[in-house]
Amino acid sequence: MAKLVSVEEAVGLIKDGNTVMIGGFMGCGNPHKVIDALVKKGTKNLTVLCNDGAWPEFGVAKLITSGQVKKLIATHVGLNPEVGKKMNTGELQVELLPQGTFTERIRCGGNGMGGFLTQTGFGTIIADGKQVLSIDGKDYLLELPLKADVALICGNKIDRKGNVWYKGTTRNFNVVMATAADIVIAEADNVVELGEIEPENVVTQGIFVDYIVDGGNA
Amino acid sequence: MEDVKGFIAARVAEELKDGDVVSLGIGLPTQVENYLPEGVVITLLSENGIVGAGAKPSADDASSYVVDAGGQPASILIGGSFVDSAVSFGIIRGGHVDVSVLGALEVDEEGNLSNWIIPGKKFPGMGGAMDLVIGAKKVIIAMEHTNKGTPKILKKCTLPFTAVKAVDMIVTEMGLMVVTDKGIELLEYNPEFTLEQIQAATEAQLIISPNLKKMAAGQ
Numbered sequence: 001m002a003k004l005v006s007v008e009e010a011v012g013l014i015k016d017g018n019t020v021m022i023g024g025f026m027g028c029g030n031p032h033k034v035i036d037a038l039v040k041k042g043t044k045n046l047t048v049l050c051n052d053g054a055w056p057e058f059g060v061a062k063l064i065t066s067g068q069v070k071k072l073i074a075t076h077v078g079l080n081p082e083v084g085k086k087m088n089t090g091e092l093q094v095e096l097l098p099q100g101t102f103t104e105r106i107r108c109g110g111n112g113m114g115g116f117l118t119q120t121g122f123g124t125i126i127a128d129g130k131q132v133l134s135i136d137g138k139d140y141l142l143e144l145p146l147k148a149d150v151a152l153i154c155g156n157k158i159d160r161k162g163n164v165w166y167k168g169t170t171r172n173f174n175v176v177m178a179t180a181a182d183i184v185i186a187e188a189d190n191v192v193e194l195g196e197i198e199p200e201n202v203v204t205q206g207i208f209v210d211y212i213v214d215g216g217n218a
Numbered sequence: 219m220e221d222v223k224g225f226i227a228a229r230v231a232e233e234l235k236d237g238d239v240v241s242l243g244i245g246l247p248t249q250v251e252n253y254l255p256e257g258v259v260i261t262l263l264s265e266n267g268i269v270g271a272g273a274k275p276s277a278d279d280a281s282s283y284v285v286d287a288g289g290q291p292a293s294i295l296i297g298g299s300f301v302d303s304a305v306s307f308g309i310i311r312g313g314h315v316d317v318s319v320l321g322a323l324e325v326d327e328e329g330n331l332s333n334w335i336i337p338g339k340k341f342p343g344m345g346g347a348m349d350l351v352i353g354a355k356k357v358i359i360a361m362e363h364t365n366k367g368t369p370k371i372l373k374k375c376t377l378p379f380t381a382v383k384a385v386d387m388i389v390t391e392m393g394l395m396v397v398t399d400k401g402i403e404l405l406e407y408n409p410e411f412t413l414e415q416i417q418a419a420t421e422a423q424l425i426i427s428p429n430l431k432k433m434a435a436g437q
Contacts, residue, residue, distance in 0.1 A: 026289025078342025168283030
């Protein structure tokens with residue numbers, strides 16, 4: 001069962017050199033309080049999987065600015081100039097993946113699948129070194145699963161069992177990332193009582209969540 | 219022409235049919251929504267998680283919880299729904315998007331598209347573009363015909379591909395073109411330009427349609 005911990009305890013679980021998935025899209029659905037605490041703690045040499053680099057000084061961008069990220073695996077980094085600067089100085093490695101491939105590889109990682117086949121990226125530099133399989137006359141790339149040591153996700157309502165309900169467009173990558181890491185830390189905008197999220201409305205089941213941090217937005 | 223982008227967007231809008239599921243890229247393609255013909259209602263997909271996105275909200279109505287694929291405040295229409303990224307890209311790769319409208323750095327006569335990286339200069343990333351152009355039933359490139367005079371419609375793209383043989387149609391301020399097995403065919407031209415001027419702004423050899431028409435956006 002998910003355990004409610006302080007934000008300091010939560011970021012203490014992340015070690016130097018860890019691979020960390022961070023949910024969110026341009027900061028929307030980033031676990032902002034956990035990120036702030038991780039910046040304060042200064043954990044280094046992280047490999048971060050996050051869709052984007054957000055905007056300067058917002059969400060995941062703070063970890064990039066602080067120099068704690070060694071490698072960023074993302075789909076789009078064009079709206080945070082800091083990413084380009086750090087790439088040019090060699091401080092940051094960036095690997096770009098198509099967004100659907102990024103998501104589905106993480107889904108594979110969390111769903112016990114050995115990979116998936118997609119036409120996305122065929123004939124482009126994304127295909128370099130990848131196995132191509134021809135099925136019914138169409139060429140597909142074999143894309144392999146992605147997993148992490150820790151996933152940092154964010155939900156609007158999280159109950160004491162770790163069941164998550166997301167508001168608006170914040171579901172994005174949080175849903176797949178919650179399944180694909182050894183340790184899953186979920187920041188709750190609001191920690192709620194059991195039953196407050198109707199069973200039909202639970203999006204991420206509490207069995208995926210190890211630790212809950214109260215974001216204190218209630 | 220005063221409003222080049224609006225002119226292009228208006229012509230693209232004429233291609234959309236009532237009931238289409240549509241994805242509009244950042245920038246010029248976003249404007250297509252403003253020119254939908256009367257009676258045409260589309261379902262707008264925002265690949266970060268909205269099926270049935272609405273108009274840009276006023277500052278008062280904007281919520282930090284609802285953004286579009288550019289990270290800007292967005293809205294959702296009644297009857298719309300929020301999806302996670304795995305579902306969103308299942309919709310996209312699965313062929314459930316009727317039309318994807320995007321910009322391009324380069325497009326060539328085989329329908330190859332380059333729009334995500336300029337090696338050594340710009341490294342923004344592909345975001346959802348590689349999936350959209352592979353998955354959508356129809357891919358329309360909406361862009362200015364040249365980059366300040368330098369052709370963008372080429373014999374062969376010079377920049378890394380976003381996708382190969384993926385583009386169906388190109389709409390610019392000069393004309394409307396389709397990609398065929400034989401090359402790029404000009405179906406409509408803007409009478410503000412001569413055919414010679416249009417060809418001069420295009421590196422690929424244009425095939426002039428036997429049924430060539432004047433471009434009639436928004437009329």
